[in-house]
Amino acid sequence: MAQKKGLLQRLDEGVVIGDGGFVFALEKRGYVKAGPWTPEAVIEYPEAVKSLHREFLRAGSDVMQAFTFYASDDKLANRGNMSSQKYTCAGINQAACRLARAVADEGSNGGALVAGGLSETPSYLSGAGKEAVQAEFKTQVDAFIESKVDFLIAEYFEYVEEIEWAIEVCKRSSLPVVSTMCIGPEGDLHEVSAGDCAVRMAKAGADVVGVNCHFDPFMSLKTVRLMKEALDAAGLKPHLIIQPLAFHTPDAKKQGFIDLPEFPFALEPRVCTRWDMHKYARAAYELGVRYIGGCCGFEAHHIRAIAEELKEERGRLPEASEKHIPWGGGLTMHTKPWVRARAGRDYWESMVPATGRPYSPSMSVPDQWGVVRGSEELKQNSSATSEQEIAQLKITAQQKCSHKRA
Amino acid sequence: MAQKKGLLQRLDEGVVIGDGGFVFALEKRGYVKAGPWTPEAVIEYPEAVKSLHREFLRAGSDVMQAFTFYASDDKLANRGNMSSQKYTCAGINQAACRLARAVADEGSNGGALVAGGLSETPSYLSGAGKEAVQAEFKTQVDAFIESKVDFLIAEYFEYVEEIEWAIEVCKRSSLPVVSTMCIGPEGDLHEVSAGDCAVRMAKAGADVVGVNCHFDPFMSLKTVRLMKEALDAAGLKPHLIIQPLAFHTPDAKKQGFIDLPEFPFALEPRVCTRWDMHKYARAAYELGVRYIGGCCGFEAHHIRAIAEELKEERGRLPEASEKHIPWGGGLTMHTKPWVRARAGRDYWESMVPATGRPYSPSMSVPDQWGVVRGSEELKQNSSATSEQEIAQLKITAQQKCSHKRA
C-alpha cells in the first residue's frame, strides 16, 4: 500500500472519480433515517455500508469516502438523537473508516483512497463561536488520523466562514484537504459570492476546491465555473472538485434542493439518467475539473457513466462495465428487435426522457423561508421536536406559502 | 421451520407482501447486464444478491423470490449468451434458491417463504411447440423441487397459451402455483382478453392469479379488476396477485414499458414515490388482492410503503420502518424548520411531485412494431447479434417511427 499514489499526485496526473451518495441510497434500502441521516449505520449495518462502497468501487470510484456525513458530536445529539451517547462520535467515525478501508483495499490499481469527511455543524447554525465549532471538527479529524485515512474532505457547508474554520482544523494534520461547499451560483447563505467562497477556501489552505450537494450537475458546473474564474483572477490554482446531486433542480433557489417541496421523499422524477452523467462528466472535464464525483442521488450506474465517459482519459473501463458495455451495448442481446435497435450511443445520447407524469408540473416553487444562521428559528436543540412544535411549524409553512404566492 | 405457514394459508388469513425487482436494481448496482438480464449473478455475485433479498426482507416482504428470472436454458444460450454452457441452468437455479432460502431464514415470524419462478421462453417466442417449451420449464422446476422451495411462480408471460403450459408443468409438483402475466387491460399479445387470461390460468390450475411487470401499479389494478370480474363471472375463486412496475406508464400500449423509448436506460423520471405505493397498496387491498408486491423498479422503500400502508391489516410494521416512521416521521429530527414542517401524512399524501425536467414531455409515443409470436423478426438466435443486424434494426426503427407519426 506504501506505493499507492496520493490524491494530489493522482489529480496532477489525471482524473479522480469520486463516489456517490450514501444517505439517500441507504435510506431507500432501509438502513438510514431521513432527517437525522443516522451515520450510526456503520455500526448497526456494516455489511450494508460495505455493499454500497463496493458498488461504487466496481463502478469506477477512486475514492472510498467514509460514511461520516453529519457525524459530528453535536449532530449525533440533536433533536432527540441518542447516537452520541450510544455509540460516541469517535466510535462512529472510526467504524466508518474501517469499512471504507476494507473495501478500498479490494480495488485494483493498488486500491482506492480513503477519505474522512467533515460537514457543517448544528453548533454553527445555532450561533456557536469558532472555538466550540472547531472542537466538534477536531473530534472527527482525530478519529480520521487515527484511522489512517488518505485525505480529508470538508464538505456540505453553507457558510464560507464555517468551512474556513474546518479547513483550519484539517490543516493541522499533514493530509491533503479537499473543500466543497453546498452552494449554487448565488453563493453562500451570508451573501458571499461563489467566487469569493472559492478564493477564501483556497486561501485557508484547501488543496482542492469546489462544490457538492444541493444542486444538479449542470447548475453545479455553473458554480464551479464562477469559482474557477475568481480563482484565476486571484492567481490561485487549487485543483477543482465537483460532487453534485443526481437530482435535476432547475427550480432550486439559493438553499438548493432542501427548499424544494419534494425533498426528501418525492424526488424520484428528478433522478438523472446515466446519459445525463455522460454530459456532466464531459463538461466537468472540459472545464478543468479533475475530481469528479457525486452526492445525494448518485448511485453506482451514475458513477459508472462518468467512468465510461472518461475511459480514454483514464485508460480503462471500470469493472462494472462488464455488465453494461458503454452506451448500453448489452441490449444487442435483448429478445425484442426494437430494443436491440436501441443498442448504441446515437440512440441514448439524444434521448430526452418522458416523465410519465401528466399530472405533475415540471417545476416547483421552493419554500425559501429565508431562515439563515442568525435566525432564531434555526437554533438547534437536543430535545426531540414535540408534536406541538410540528403543528406550529405547519402553520408557519402555510403562512410562508401564501406569502410566496402573493 | 416445519411449522411455518404456507402461502395459501397465509393468503386465506391475510395479506402477503411480495418483494421488488431484481434485474433493474442489480443492473444499477453493476451486477446484472440489461438485455440478457444475466441471472448468473447468483453465482458471480452471491453477496450482492443476498444484500438485495435482505433489503426486501427488512422492508416487509413475506416472500423471497429466488432470482431466476429468464433463467431457462434456452435464454441462457440466446444471442451470444455463454451462461448455459458456463454455469448450466440447474446450477443457476439452485444457487438462486440457496441465496433466497438463506435470507428467508433470517426473517422473524418463522421466516419468509421462498419461491422459484419460471418466465416466458425464447423457444416459445421463436415458435417452438408445447413439448420443447415444457422441457425448458421442467429443468427449472426440477431444480426448484430439489431446492425445497415453498411455492412456484409462473410470471412474465405475454401469451396465455405459454403460461398454461408452464402451469401444467408446475402442477406436476405438489407445490402451490402462482401465475401472473405481464399484460395490461388490453389483454395478451394474441388478442385474448385480460379476463379470459385469468379464467384460463385458473382453469389450468393456478392457485393465485394476476399480473406482474410491464405496467404501472394503477394500470395493473385496472387489469386485475378485469380479471376479477371475469373470474367471478366464471365462478372461479383463486387468490389474486399483483406485482406491477414501479414506473409510471400512462403512455404504454399493449406491450407495456418495453415499447417505451426510455426502456430500459432512461426510465428514472417514471419511478414511483413511496407515496404512490401507499395509494396502490390500499387500492389493491380494497379490490380484494391479497398477494401484493412489485416488479421492475420496486426497491425496498417501495415495499416498505406497502407494509406501512397495511400495518393495521398485518398487525405489525416491518423492521425497516424503524428507519422511517410511517409518513416520513423521521423528519421531525431535521435541522431545517421548514423540512420538519413536512413530517406527516397530510403533507406527503397530497404531494404531486414536480419532475424537474422542463425539456421533457410527460408522455412518449411507444414503438409498437406490432411484432408478436409468429412474426419472423421475433425468432431468437443463439449467435450474438452482429453489427450489421443492429444497423438494419436501426433502419427498421426509423421507418416504423415515420409511420408512427403519419
Added chain:
Amino acid sequence: MAQKKGLLQRLDEGVVIGDGGFVFALEKRGYVKAGPWTPEAVIEYPEAVKSLHREFLRAGSDVMQAFTFYASDDKLANRGNMSSQKYTCAGINQAACRLARAVADEGSNGGALVAGGLSETPSYLSGAGKEAVQAEFKTQVDAFIESKVDFLIAEYFEYVEEIEWAIEVCKRSSLPVVSTMCIGPEGDLHEVSAGDCAVRMAKAGADVVGVNCHFDPFMSLKTVRLMKEALDAAGLKPHLIIQPLAFHTPDAKKQGFIDLPEFPFALEPRVCTRWDMHKYARAAYELGVRYIGGCCGFEAHHIRAIAEELKEERGRLPEASEKHIPWGGGLTMHTKPWVRARAGRDYWESMVPATGRPYSPSMSVPDQWGVVRGSEELKQNSSATSEQEIAQLKITAQQKCSHKRA
C-alpha cells in the same frame, strides 16, 4: 342565389367546411358574456358579429352559421337573464340570420350557405317534458324558416332524447337537418352509447349526423368513428359531420371540457395550433366525414388550415391563404435567416410545441360532479344566482374535490 347548391348536394359532391366558434371568440373581444353566452350580441354589436362571420368566410367556411347558440327563450330568461324580455327570442334569432346571410352573400362561388341552430334547453335539463321543450325549439325554427336559412342544425345536445325531439321539430320544415351531440366516446349523459346516439339521430330523420363541442378534434374523431361503425352496422348512411373544440382535452371525461377546472377562462394553453388542424382535417376526411368544421376555440386560422389541407379535394385555396401560403410560406420574407429556415411543411408538420409553462401540469382532474338531468342541482331558475347560493356551491365543490382525491 337560386342556383346555389344546397347542403346535401355539396356533401354528395365533396367536402363542406363549417365555421368556427362564436361565443369564445366574441367573449375575448368583449361582446359576449361567458356564463349566459349572450346571443343578444347580434342586436347589440352586429358589426362585431359580422366581422367574425367574414373572417370565417375568408378562411374557407362554406357555411355561415347564424349566431343563435343558446338563444332559446327559456335560456334567455335563465338565472337573471333579461334578454328574453328585452329582445325576444324571435328578435334575436332573426337578427342572427340577417347577419349571417349578409356575409354569406359576400362569398365567392355563389355564396356560402346559412344555417340556423338549436341547442339543448334549460327546460329539458330541469325536467320539462317533450311538449314544453319542443315549444322552445319551435319558436327558433319558426324564426329560421321566416329568415330563409338554407338548413337547420341541432347541435350541442348531451342527451339523445332531447335531440330526437329537436330533430322532430326541424323535420316539420322541408330543410335539410344536421344533428350533432356534444358527446365523447363514452356516449350521452344517460348512458346511451355514442353509436346508439348516432343511430337514433339518423332514425329520427337527421340528414347529417355527428358531434360538436366538448372534446378536442382527436377525441371527437374517435367518437365519430364509433358512430360510423354503429350506423354501418344498422345499414344507415347519413352524411357525417364533426365540429370539435379547438382545445386539447385528453383529460376530459364524460362531460367534456365543462368539467375541466380551466373552463372557461384558463383554456389558453390548450388551444390547438393550425398544424393540429391539418392532421385533424386529413383524418376526418379519411374517415369519410364530409362536413368538417369547428366549435369553441376555433378561430379563422384554424378553419383556414382545414381549407389548406383539403385544397386538392376542394380544388381551391381560401381567400385568406393569400396572407399565409400553406405551411407558412410567408416566412420566406422574414428578416431573420433562422426564421426563414422555418418556411415549409417539413418544419411545421413535425413541430411539437413547448408550452412555456414549467409550473403547469399537462393534465387536470375534471370536476365530475356526476350531476345529470334528473338531479335536483341541475334544475334551472329564472332568478339570478344569489351570493349565498354561490357560497354554498363553493362548499359543495370543496367536498367533491376532497372526494375526488380520495
Added chain:
Amino acid sequence: MAQKKGLLQRLDEGVVIGDGGFVFALEKRGYVKAGPWTPEAVIEYPEAVKSLHREFLRAGSDVMQAFTFYASDDKLANRGNMSSQKYTCAGINQAACRLARAVADEGSNGGALVAGGLSETPSYLSGAGKEAVQAEFKTQVDAFIESKVDFLIAEYFEYVEEIEWAIEVCKRSSLPVVSTMCIGPEGDLHEVSAGDCAVRMAKAGADVVGVNCHFDPFMSLKTVRLMKEALDAAGLKPHLIIQPLAFHTPDAKKQGFIDLPEFPFALEPRVCTRWDMHKYARAAYELGVRYIGGCCGFEAHHIRAIAEELKEERGRLPEASEKHIPWGGGLTMHTKPWVRARAGRDYWESMVPATGRPYSPSMSVPDQWGVVRGSEELKQNSSATSEQEIAQLKITAQQKCSHKRA
C-alpha cells in the same frame, strides 16, 4: 378635442393603458401575412383594422396605436415585398393614422390618444449608416405629423444605437416621445446592458422609456426593473412603459421569442390567461410603471384584465367589463352548478392551468444562431428569397441545431 389631456399629463396623473398586438391578431384573422407582417392591411382591410382598434378601446385602452409596425419604406420593399411600390410608405402610414383616429374619437372621456410608431429598419440591420436610417424614420414621422397624432412611439428596437437615431428624428417634432426596446434582462444585441439602454434612451430625449415585445410580462418586468434602477442611479426620471408579449417565454434567451422554435405559428400553448394579466398589471403598477400595455399575443380580454385589475387606480371599469364582471362574475349565470362555483376571484387567482399537452415539453431550446448586425447573414435584400436560399438555410439550421445539442 382640444381639451383632451395629453400623454404626459395623463401619466403624471395616473395610469395609461396601452393596446394589444395587431400583427398576430390580424394574422390569425386572415388579414396580415406572418413574415413581412404586411401593414398594408390598413389600406386593404380597413374595417378589419378598425374592428381590432375598437375591441381594444372597449377593453380599456387609452391609446390607439396606429398600425404602422414595420411600415418603413425599406421594409415595405424587402425580400420581394411590393408594398412600397404599390401603396407607398406615406400612404400606408397615413391610412393607419386615419383608422386609429376614427376609432379613438369613439371613446368616452374625451377619446383615446393616437400614436404613430417607428420600429427597427432593415437598413440598420444591413449595416446602413445614421443618415440612411434616419431618412427611413423621417418619412414615417412626417406622415405622423401630417396626420396629427398625439405622440410618437419608437418601439421594437434591438440595438440602442438605432433607437437613439430614431428618438433624434422624433424629437424634431414637438410631440411627446415614447421609446421601447424589445430587449430582455440581458440587454441589447450589441452587449449594452438593459440599464444602460434605458439611460441612453432617456438622455436621447425620450419622455417615456421601457420595453416592448420579445419577452413575456414577467421577464419584461425584470428588464424594466433593471432599467429603473439604472435611471435612478443616473438621476433620470422619465416615465416608464411596459408592453410585453402575451406569450410565456421562460425559455427565451437574448433574442427573445423569435428564436423559439415555435415562433410564429405554434405559440398557442404559451398564450397568457387573463389572470396572468392581473398579476402582471399589479406588479407593473407597483414597480412604478404608468404606461402599461401589451404587444404580440395581447388580445382584448388581456387588456380588459389590466383595466379590471387597475379599476380603483383608474376610477372606472372599461366598457367591455359589462360582458365579463371582474374575476369572471358572469359565471353565476351558467347552467351547470359546478361552473357557477367558479365565479369569483378566489378560484381564478390561484388557477394554475393544465396545458392539455402530454406530449409537449414545457420549454424549448432556442435557435440562438448568434447572428447580429454586422453578420453577413443578416443583410437584407429587396429580392424574394429563392428556394435555393431556403434550402441552404435549412442546412445551416440543421448544423446549428447539432451544435446546440453538443
